[in-house]
Amino acid sequence: MSVWFILIQVLNGIQYGLLLFLVASGLTLIFGLMGIINLAHGSFYMLGAYLAYWLTGATGSFALAIVLAIPLAAVVGLVLEAGLLRTLYRRSHLDQVLLTYGLILIFNEGQRLLWGGDVHSVAIPELLTGSVRLTETLSYPVYRLWVSLVCLALAGAMYLVIQRTRFGMLIRAGACDRDMVAALGIDVKLLFAAVFAAGTVLAAVSGAIAAPLSSVGPGMGDTVLILCFVVVVIGGVGNIKGTFFGALLIGLADTFGKVLIPDLASFMVYAVMAAVLLWKPRGLFA
Amino acid sequence: MTKPFIAAQGVHSYYGPSHVLHGVDFRVNRGETVALMGRNGMGKSTLLKSLLGIVKPRDGEVRVGGTVMTGRPTSRIVRMGIAYVPEGRGIFPSLTVREHLLMVARRGAEGRRDWDYHRVLETFPRLAERLDNFGHHLSGGEQQMLSIGRALMTNPELLILDEATEGLAPLIRREIWRVIAAIKQTGIATVIVDKNAHVLLDLADRHVILVKGTVAYDGHADALKANPEILERTIGL
Numbered sequence: 001m002s003v004w005f006i007l008i009q010v011l012n013g014i015q016y017g018l019l020l021f022l023v024a025s026g027l028t029l030i031f032g033l034m035g036i037i038n039l040a041h042g043s044f045y046m047l048g049a050y051l052a053y054w055l056t057g058a059t060g061s062f063a064l065a066i067v068l069a070i071p072l073a074a075v076v077g078l079v080l081e082a083g084l085l086r087t088l089y090r091r092s093h094l095d096q097v098l099l100t101y102g103l104i105l106i107f108n109e110g111q112r113l114l115w116g117g118d119v120h121s122v123a124i125p126e127l128l129t130g131s132v133r134l135t136e137t138l139s140y141p142v143y144r145l146w147v148s149l150v151c152l153a154l155a156g157a158m159y160l161v162i163q164r165t166r167f168g169m170l171i172r173a174g175a176c177d178r179d180m181v182a183a184l185g186i187d188v189k190l191l192f193a194a195v196f197a198a199g200t201v202l203a204a205v206s207g208a209i210a211a212p213l214s215s216v217g218p219g220m221g222d223t224v225l226i227l228c229f230v231v232v233v234i235g236g237v238g239n240i241k242g243t244f245f246g247a248l249l250i251g252l253a254d255t256f257g258k259v260l261i262p263d264l265a266s267f268m269v270y271a272v273m274a275a276v277l278l279w280k281p282r283g284l285f286a
Numbered sequence: 287m288t289k290p291f292i293a294a295q296g297v298h299s300y301y302g303p304s305h306v307l308h309g310v311d312f313r314v315n316r317g318e319t320v321a322l323m324g325r326n327g328m329g330k331s332t333l334l335k336s337l338l339g340i341v342k343p344r345d346g347e348v349r350v351g352g353t354v355m356t357g358r359p360t361s362r363i364v365r366m367g368i369a370y371v372p373e374g375r376g377i378f379p380s381l382t383v384r385e386h387l388l389m390v391a392r393r394g395a396e397g398r399r400d401w402d403y404h405r406v407l408e409t410f411p412r413l414a415e416r417l418d419n420f421g422h423h424l425s426g427g428e429q430q431m432l433s434i435g436r437a438l439m440t441n442p443e444l445l446i447l448d449e450a451t452e453g454l455a456p457l458i459r460r461e462i463w464r465v466i467a468a469i470k471q472t473g474i475a476t477v478i479v480d481k482n483a484h485v486l487l488d489l490a491d492r493h494v495i496l497v498k499g500t501v502a503y504d505g506h507a508d509a510l511k512a513n514p515e516i517l518e519r520t521i522g523l
Contacts, residue, residue, distance in 0.1 A: 169389040173378045180376040183338060184390045185364040185440060 004134045009259055010252070015144050017251020018151035022206040024228040024235070024243050025158060026199025032175045032238025034192050036085055037093050039100035042225025043107035044200045048073060048207025050111060053120050053216045062125040066208050070201055077200025081193050089192070104221070111218060119217035147209050154202070155244065162240060171195060175238055227254070230269055234276045236283020245284055249276075289352065291316045291444055291475055292337060292368070297346035299329075299336045306332040308499040309346065314444060317473045321490035323483060325521055329499040330479050331373060334448055338370055339363045367395050369437030373448040373479075375429045379422035383413055386421065386436050394441025400472065406435040409465060427458030434465065444475045451480055463489070483521065487511060495520045 027041045048069055055065030080103070088096045124143045131139040162168035170191055174181045182188045207221075214220070231250050235242030250269055257268030280286060290313035299307040306329045314320050322330050335341040337348055339360040348356045350366045364370065378386065387406060393399055407414040410431040416424065424432065430451070437445055450466065451459040463485055470476060470489070480486060486493070493510050495503040495517075502520050503510070510516060 166389055169381060169385045172380050173389065176378045176380060177376065179340065179360075180372070180378070182360045183340060183364060183370045183372065183376070184436070185361050185392070186390075187359070187361045189359075 002135070002138075004138045008134070008138060008140055009255055011140060011144065011148070013252035013255035014248060015148040015151075015251070016255055017248035018148055018155070019206050019210055020224070020227055020231055020251055021244050021247035022151055022154060023203045023224055024231040024247055025155075025240060026202040027228050028232045028235065028238055028240065028243045029171065030196055030199045031232070033171055033178075033195055034085075034089055035093075036088065037096050037100065038085070038199075039097060039225065040080075040103035040107060041199070041203055041228065042221030042223075043104055044073065044077070044203035044221075045207035045210075045224045046107065046111065046221030047076065048204030049122075049211040049216045049220060050115055050207075051204065052208035052211040053122050054115065056122055062122065062212070066205065069204055069208050073201045073204030074197045076204075077197035078193055080200075081196040085196065086189070086192070104225075107221070108218065117218055119215045121215055122211040124212040143212060147213065150209055151206075154205070158202075158240070167194070227269065230273050234273055234284060236286045239283055239285055242283045242285040246276075289316075290314060290349075291351060293349045294333070294337060294343075295347045295349075297333070297336050297343045297348065299332050299341050299343045301332055301341070306499050307336060307343070310336075310496070310499065310501055311504075312337070312494060312501065314475050314477055316443065317475050318492060319470050319476045319478070319490045321483075321486035321493045322477055322479045322496070323486065323493060323521055324496035324502075328496040330496055331448055332499075333496065334370075334446055334477065334479070337363075338368065338446070364440075367441075367443035369440050369442035369445050371430075371433045371437050371445070371447045371450070373452065375426075375433040377421040377424065377429045377432055380420060382418050382420055383424070383432055384417045386432055387413075387439050390436055391439045392441065395443060398441050401438040401441050403439070406438055409438075409468070410435050427454050427461070430454060430458075430462060431465075434462070434469075438469070442474060444477070445469060446477045448479045449481075450478050451482065483517065 023041065023045050027038060030036050030038055030041075051069040051072060052062065052065050055068050056062045059065060059068070084099060084103075088099060128143045128146050130142045132142060132145070133139045162171060170181060170186055174188060174191055178188050181191070227250060231243055231246045234249065235244070235246035249272060253268050253272040254265070257265040261268070276284065293313040295311055297307050297310045297312070298305070310329070310333055312333060322333065324330050332341055336343050339348075339355065339358055342357055346356070347354055350363060350368070353366070355363045355366070381389070387403055391403065412428055413431055413435055416428060421429070421432070434447070447466070451462050454462065459482075466476065466478065467489060478486060478490065487507050487510065490507060492506055493503065494501060497520050503516055
């Protein structure tokens with residue numbers, strides 16, 4: 001096994017990890033702030049992928065498809081939050097899991113009605129179709145590098161928003177004591193809606209930019225959802241920094257598992273999770 | 287007669303299943319300092335929370351600036367010019383001192399900006415030394431200064447202080463009382479709950495004493511000083 005081959009796998013693992021981070025960060029923020037366990041979060045990822053497929057076909061431009069998918073995903077998030085999840089903030093996690101599991105079924109059925117059960121693909125936009133030559137026989141696709149860069153840029157932007165802006169301060173304060181935030185004159189409902197919509201958009205954008213890398217098909221949100229829960233647990237619930245490193249760890253574990261021991265690939269991620277939890281039961285940075 | 291800034295009328299509130307307030311009338315005029323007194327469990331905190339909409343009154347009415355606000359969301363009521371320093375101080379452990387202050391900065395009624403970041407830090411020099419410390423690294427006294435400073439950053443018409451000096455060392459208490467007196471001078475109305483009745487007798491314009499969820503006394507300090515048996519009967523002083 002050459003150094004280049006390992007480098008390629010490391011790049012793949014990091015790219016997958018960064019993508020998982022974007023999805024999982026919304027999940028963990030929503031749980032940390034509102035206490036909502038949202039099983040439908042993976043469906044937002046699927047929604048993004050299908051929107052990318054559908055809008056690329058309709059407009060002929062992948063870039064335009066992403067730009068259009070963002071407000072559409074935000075609207076979906078806002079409608080779900082205001083119409084359904086808002087009633088569950090003070091309810092038990094079991095109630096939340098029941099409702100959001102129902103949402104998965106609705107999303108999956110909606111996807112089948114709108115786009116059918118076939119597996120689709122989205123072409124890599126022309127600007128990003130090239131690859132970087134590493135050796136005589138090995139090269140690395142530019143699109144994967146671009147996905148990693150976009151994810152890193154979004155992660156950086158998220159860090160700045162959470163650490164440096166008033167909105168971010170309110171999110172962190174609300175995660176500690178939402179009643180006190182309300183008593184300071186902040187409309188907590190509005191804050192929750194904004195964060196939920198932002199989480200929805202992040203998951204959908206992840207699905208959209210991942211669409212050219214993998215096929216767009218039924219059930220694609222479920223795999224991501226499960227991995228994201230693993231990431232959230234490893235990172236410590238509500239902990240963004242932990243989520244970031246947990247996602248990289250899981251991305252690498254999943255990638256190397258598939259390459260090195262294909263027979264046990266699906267087991268690798270859980271072995272890593274178990275190991276982390278034995279070492280740090282409350283998450284990487286708790 | 288001056289119009290009250292906030293007025294509760296016939297308020298009945300529950301804390302869980304227990305009926306805590308039994309038809310309370312309570313008002314604070316603009317610029318007035320009111321001491322809310324009574325033994326533990328007589329309904330002081332519940333009355334404050336009912337004014338703020340944190341506890342929703344089952345019956346009765348709360349008006350702020352003449353507008354009926356009963357049952358409205360807390361954030362709306364607070365936005366009419368009320369700042370709340372709760373019992374336990376309500377400091378966020380994962381936010382720095384600076385963030386606590388900047389997070390809520392806003393103009394008051396008619397765009398007033400009497401209080402800003404710099405004035406709060408001038409008032410509480412201790413906070414200026416601890417700007418980058420997180421909430422859970424502050425002492426009790428510093429937390430209380432921060433809670434009051436944060437309240438002032440909203441440029442309120444009315445400041446509500448629940449257990450203003452509870453659990454603080456004597457020196458810090460004196461500091462807090464000094465600041466509360468200074469705030470009074472600026473014309474901000476205040477409602478103060480505190481165990482220290484003697485300080486309140488000198489500081490407040492008016493005293494309201496709750497006994498078992500009803501108003502047992504509502505009057506001026508002089509009348510209360512002239513009739514010490516009222517205090518003895520109602521709060522056992």
